[in-house]
Amino acid sequence: METVVIVIHLMIVLALVGVVLLQRSEGGGLGIGGGSGFMTARGAANALTRATAILAAAFFATSLVLSLIARYGDRPIDILDRVPATQGEGGGVLDQLGGSDVPSAPAPAAPADATPPPANPPAS
Template sequence: MQTVLISIHLIVVLGLIAVVLLQRSEGGLGLGGGGSGGVAGFMTGRGQANALTRATAILAALFFTTSMALAIMSHRGAAPRSILEGTATGQPATQPNAGNLLDTLRGQSGGAAQPGTPAEVPATQPAQPAVPQAPQSR
């Protein structure tokens, strides 16, 4: 539905641009032509001004309507959510204090620390990274 509304909105925008550019400008020569070019043979004087003014008003109303509809549809799709909803892993709770965020993070990292007890430190030291071998010039 939103894609159809965006397509209609774009067509209305292009039509509105075309109608505004076809209108006669007050001070100079617009695309409608101040005298010799453009759509001079299409309609003359008063009839052209009334038709373009009416078309501009209709397209402006359609533009406003589609803009408001798109804004409402966008607002409904973006419901407020809690930042903690995305952290659920979908695993069943096995600990009594499974709602505690710190315990959840410890469980994900592989630590088996119980609530209230300090985390165990591994007995072995991590291996030192190897020194990178740089090519030697000879």
């Protein structure tokens, strides 16, 4: 559902950009525009204005729908909602995220009187 709305939203955005670029400039900030444009008739300008308004309304509608889908979707809203909370075990959120193969308790030390095995066993 979300993918369909995103595709429709992108098509509306592209159409809106195209319609805005087709409109006749009235001597904008750079002083360019006017003259002989692609659509200079009064009726064409009225149609482009109406199309811009319709596409702008559709853009706002799809934006609202996408925000509602994101808010009330099945996915958790907060990243901390994805990790189950443990209490009393001493582990926090960072301990549950993983990413380390180091055991939580240190390995027991070897007894002081134990002799290490020989590095190279005798050849027989």
